[in-house]
Amino acid sequence: MSTHTKHKFLEAFQHVPIYGITSKKDAPHRTVYDIVRDMLESGIRVVQYREKETTGLERYKECLTLRKLTYDYGALLLIDDFVDLALAVKADGVHIGQDDLPPEQVRKLLGPKAIIGLSTHSIEQLERANALVDCIDYIGVGPVFTTKTKPNASAVGLEYVQYARQHSQLPFVAIGGIKTNTIQSVFDAGASIVCVVSELVSARSMEDKIHELMESKHKLMEHTFYE
Ligand SMILES: Cc1ncc(COP(=O)(O)OP(=O)(O)O)c(N)n1
Numbered sequence: 694m695s696t697h698t699k700h701k702f703l704e705a706f707q708h709v710p711i712y713g714i715t716s717k718k719d720a721p722h723r724t725v726y727d728i729v730r731d732m733l734e735s736g737i738r739v740v741q742y743r744e745k746e747t748t749g750l751e752r753y754k755e756c757l758t759l760r761k762l763t764y765d766y767g768a769l770l771l772i773d774d775f776v777d778l779a780l781a782v783k784a785d786g787v788h789i790g791q792d793d794l795p796p797e798q799v800r801k802l803l804g805p806k807a808i809i810g811l812s813t814h815s816i817e818q819l820e821r822a823n824a825l826v827d828c829i830d831y832i833g834v835g836p837v838f839t840t841k842t843k844p845n846a847s848a849v850g851l852e853y854v855q856y857a858r859q860h861s862q863l864p865f866v867a868i869g870g871i872k873t874n875t876i877q878s879v880f881d882a883g884a885s886i887v888c889v890v891s892e893l894v895s896a897r898s899m900e901d902k903i904h905e906l907m908e909s910k911h912k913l914m915e916h917t918f919y920e
């Protein structure tokens with residue numbers, strides 16, 4: 694909302710430009726705490742709790758613990774969909790979709806200090822988000838590629854990432870089907886922050902996977918620097 698909340702959000706990506714999202718189904722033998730601790734130990738400083746197949750009570754208990762854990766690492770905790778849960782556990786904010794509560798209502802409920810992210814999947818939705826620049830803090834841009842995590846969603850492609858780079862008045866996070874073999878193209882298209890869900894959560898070593906993912910970012914920076 695304010696430049697302060699946008700700054701707080703962007704600052705958290707200073708070292709690792711990866712936005713972490715939980716997905717217990719991608720690591721069935723691990724707890725959500727193991728997953729998030731691994732993210733934090735690997736340098737991720739923005740974590741979104743996104744668990745759809747869990748009861749409300751379980752979500753509450755898990756998020757209470759994750760609130761403490763993220764706080765200890767100086768990381769932000771955002772909640773997918775559930776504004777009430779975000780309030781109950783004192784999360785830093787929420788990520789809402791196009792079919793969730795309207796952003797203006799979410800802002801009224803959470804107050805000026807909360808970080809609010811909104812998914813966009815088209816140029817029209819991005820332009821509507823631009824009109825909400827005083828209400829929300831960032832947008833999601835995706836799914837860039839088709840993905841098993843959202844099997845019914847059509848890919849928006851790298852052209853939409855390029856459009857976001859040129860026209861978004863808000864910070865944006867590229868998401869959807871981003872993996873080791875596709876991440877370079879997403880950075881090349883102009884994304885500064887990316888979200889890698891299934892490939893990261895299911896990795897044997899999250900730290901190694903993040904290094905592997907970041908190699909393309911470093912290559913891009915060297916390339917831009919020396920040209
Ligand atoms: C960073 C980020 N971008 C997009 C999404 C998708 O949110 P939404 O449209 O609400 O869909 P679900 O995640 O609820 O299936 C996200 N969660 N985070």
Ligand SMILES: Cc1nc(C(=O)O)sc1CCOP(=O)(O)O
Nearest residue numbers: 835836840842869870889890891
């Ligand atoms: C949760 C989600 N939201 C998307 C959007 O475009 O809004 S794409 C997506 C799935 C991201 O998972 P993966 O990295 O496994 O493809």
Ligand SMILES: [Mg+2]
Nearest residue numbers: 773774789790
């Ligand atoms: Mg959602």
